[in-house]
Amino acid sequence: MRATVVLVLKTSRCAPWVVPQVEALLTRGHRVVAVLPAGDGPVRRALGERGVPVVDSATDFALRPRPSTAAALVRFRRQLRALGPDVLLYHLYASALATRLASAGWGVPRVHMVAGPLYLDSPLVRSAERLLARLDTVTIGGSAFTAQRYRELGRPARAVPYGVDTTRFRPVDDRETRQRVRTGLGVAPGELLVVMVSYVYAPKRLVHRGRGIKGHAELLTAWLTFERRHPGSRLLLVGGGFDEAGERYRRELVERYHPDRHGVTWLDSVPDVRPYYAAADLSVSPSLSDNHGAALEAGAMGLPSIVTDAAALPETVGPDCGWVVTAGDSAALAQALAQAHDEHRHGRLAARGEAARARVCAHFDAASAAESVADIVESVARNREPSVWDGGAAAADPGAPEGERAASVWDGEPALRDAEPSARPEPGPGPRVVTVLTEARLGRDAAGRWAAEEPALGADAWTRYLAGGGRLRIVARARTRPGSAVHPLPPGVEVLALPYYLGPAGLLRVLPRLLPGVCRAVLTAEVLVLRLPGAVGLLGALAATLARRRYAAEVVGDPEQVLAAGVLGSTGRRAAALVHRVMRAAVRRAAAVQYVTEQALQGRYPPAPGVPTASVPNVRLAAPAFRTQSRVWRPGPALVVTVGSQEQHYKGHDVLLRALRRLADQGLAVNGVLVGGGRRHTELVALADALGLGERVRFTGPLHDRARLVELLDRASLFALPSRTEGLPRALVEAMARALPAIGTAVGGVPELLDPRFLVPPDDHRALADGLRTLLEDPALWTEQSARNLRVAGRYELGGLEARFAEWLHEVPGARP
Structure with missing residues (x-):
């Protein structure tokens, strides 16, 4: 779908953080219209440069208790309605109040992203917000602190930082x-x-009465104490008054403190603050209330910070990259300045700056945060559409263009393409139709064909179902926007598109629409196969059990290991045992079971006695994937390669980086290449920089070109698989097929592949480094492992495995008893 998103802001001066969110929405094909107060400003200019229409608001957002305010809100309501929004997105509290009131009773989804928690410091506003926040469809806290404040008001809220552009703000x-x-x-x-970058805000009447919220007075008081003891230190304040009242307050501070007598330079607002961060050694954010503030810009520039414990500021600083002091405590602030001065004098302060940069890149990258906001906006826009199970396809795909809104969720045979799923004919004579419920993520390629996002789930993964004239229907989350996936499915495959989601939070958002789709697929299946683990497969098992339908299970991984590895944090660890029991029961109820391992998964998730069971790896390689002979040892700098998704931490790429650092510290000439992409990519790059591996490690991103991947494996010295959990890892088998010696963790099906001497515990970078070193320093052992791995990889050649799978699939009973 192509949604119209109306962005409402009360100012064009100080909200540049909305621009990445607008860019993310535009990139996904949505239309954005901005409503701003009349007059020029940096946000208006930035949006205009990106082709975003900007409309002068019919209200000034002041919301004074007078008749003219009511008249302005009526005009504002008409203005918003004329823009035809699918979603209203607003930031800043005055924008939220005006937009909520003007759009009341419409049924248009409203997304409120809370820029800062200041107004919630007022008991009066807090009481009002407990009721008014119910007018929002979704509340997004710009920090964990703000999200928690709304949860305390009884309003569900998720935390998404505004973040900072880590490519623009860099050392x-x-x-x-x-x-x-x-x-x-x-x-x-x-x-x-020392630098402080901030507008000057006049004291507010409702909160922190008589004190400026950005803490300029508290900093100047602390500075007078600090400067007497450390003459020669300099303080740079960058930022004028936010408005006329703010400028008056700034002049009052100048008259009160005479900062120019104490090594203080106070500049007005400047168009680019980066040169001043670059010149500084330390940043200070002494606010009485704030979101993440300038500490993110400073950290991205490689500056350590002193922040107060006000609101969300402590989230920006770790113990190794700055100091947190009590808000309003000038004595504590002066003491922190003295500690920073001492570290600067002894050359230790810069190390905190490096850690600050790594922290910001890992947790506060604006581009990643903007994608999360775009996901939320798309989600609420989809909820306005008719459900895909009621005949509308756009709900299944947040990126579907206008022309696809009336399309059926079915694709495949022309006679079925326009049919409702419920109108699907009963199976007749001929090959059986196998319905597979899978956690795969599908989309359309540039030519409009159904395709997979991941190469391992492209055509090769599904052709075995079509052997002998069989027919296949894949039930999976999918986007229908052309170009959303690149690995085509086999011709003739039908796709039932479920609502697209990412992660547990995304799953919960689409669950009301996902459940009917899974139930429909189960009830209309002729032969039902559930690929486990995964939410789609487990929901299918529940639906099949309730509907008394038979199903087969393909067991491709161990969810308990995934959760126990901490992929979903402490919540996931606590749920690991329960998920294990649920999947064990699902496999036990299956009428046929196929495993991708020889023994590992069979022991964890055993089948019921007497049902057809087979061990058929989901890794099947054609003859060209294999080298014809083992390798010959080559001396010189070693190259260690790993391949895997960086969407979550379970592939252990962070462990490999620490192992490479350990080898470098031991004097070994070794470099690394990490292949893969995902949400954790930026965090891993930041970790490599923090470990000083910038010259030793290369990140390629995803490699869709198989020839390039084979070339990289052939140049490598070793393959490393430091995963915290695995099924049967295709990347490792492909490396072994290139006769590459390897080391991996003893999880999932990895022990069925590697020599026991080269299995290490997960999350143990020391053991991983020791294993890599052993292979790299022993040419005879290296050569032995090359020949061994090529021999073991031969078990996964295509022909024999396809026959084994066909035999098992033939024994799978129909879904109807």
């Missing part, structure tokens, strides 16, 4: 630029330069 390597700015400020070499 400056040009020492001349840094020194030029410092010289212009009169800062001598070696002197400590």
